[in-house]
Amino acid sequence: MLNDKSHFHGSDLEKVEAIYNINKYDIINFSGNVNPLGVSKNLLELLSKNVNVIGMYPDREYTKLRKQLSKYIGVNYESIIVGNGSTELISIFINIIKPDKAIIVGPTYSEYEREITIGGGSTEYYPLREELDFKLDIEDLKTNLTDDTDLLVICNPNNPTSTSIDNKDIKTILEYCKEKNIYVMIDETYIEFTNEMEKITSVGLTESYDNLFITRGVSKFYASPGLRLGYGICGNQEIMKKINDLKNPWTINSLASFAGEVMFDDTEYIAETKQFIDNERNRIYDILKDFNDIKVFSPTANFILIKILTDNINSHELFEILIKKNMMIRDASTFRFLDNRFFRFCFMKKDQNNLLLDELSKIFK
The missing domain is CATH 3.90.1150.10 (Aspartate Aminotransferase, domain 1)
Known part of the structure; x- marks a missing residue:
């Protein structure tokens, strides 16, 4: 019971x-x-035919995988990093920027707060309001981003509300956060399910805003949680170098790497x-x-x-x-x-x- x-x-x-x-x-x-x-049946068939890749170490740079992702999302592969699920990348990114105070837009996924707390930081939540059907009030959010805020966390589309923020509004948030030296982490786990993905995804904004880090994965859209394959997008090469320096090598196994090289091309x-x-x-x-x-x-x-x-x-x-x-x-x-x-x-x-x-x-x- x-x-x-x-x-x-x-x-x-x-x-x-x-x-x-x-x-x-x-x-x-x-x-x-x-x-x-x-x-995908295509993926299963290809995996069964190439199961022998488990006998080889994966490329520790995952270059072929990152180039396939580059083609898939439309940014330079050097702005992409892969990890053992998006959770690993969220953890490493938070570990690097070490926020003393983070604002999380909620209700949302609890892992963000957990990782921030483990890193010694504190969290406050900005509540999405029911009277607005859980849609974000950007101007009101700004008033909560005080001078001691280091990080803003947004899940877009958001879990559990299933609401989304257009990238035009995300750009407004990024501009404001850049002025205040606030990093913005956006979790786009569910982005591929949206009807007008190009109007919601913030991937293109990573080329203009060095305070933006985006995470994605294959667990939900590609029905592959067991692969533990995630990736991050960031135009800040200093941050990317720090992530690579801190990240353990070969956190993605050979089968997951191969799967990623083919699944993103399964139109x-x-x-x-x-x-x-x-x-x-x-x-x-x-x-x-x-x-x-x-x-x-x-x-x-x-x-x-x-x-x-x-x-x-x-x-x-x-x-x-x-x-x-x-x-x-x-x-x-x-x-x-x-x-x-x-x-x-x-x-x-x-x-x-x-x-x-x-x-x-x-x-x-």
């Missing part, structure tokens, strides 16, 4: 399996935010994913926004945040009901600024989404 102090993340299937006696392979994981199309998979997510995002939002007992926040990523408006049920109880039907949503009450009226789920395959929608329709009017 789930109590109010027990919460599960998308990667906690083993815990859920043990507590609820449900085979983890039978659980539809609406909490994981991973591409429901799974790993058919990329297009199929974008179209599928866009269709399901619009369909699900259009259905749920007509429910009276919930408030649905317009999503831009591959997941949606929902607020429960009725007193008849809370997010803990909803989790309990659904997990017993082998559907795992995210109880969002553990996110800062949210409570047990909020839950989040990602878009899975259409028939799976329909199962969840059907159950929600029985609970909410």
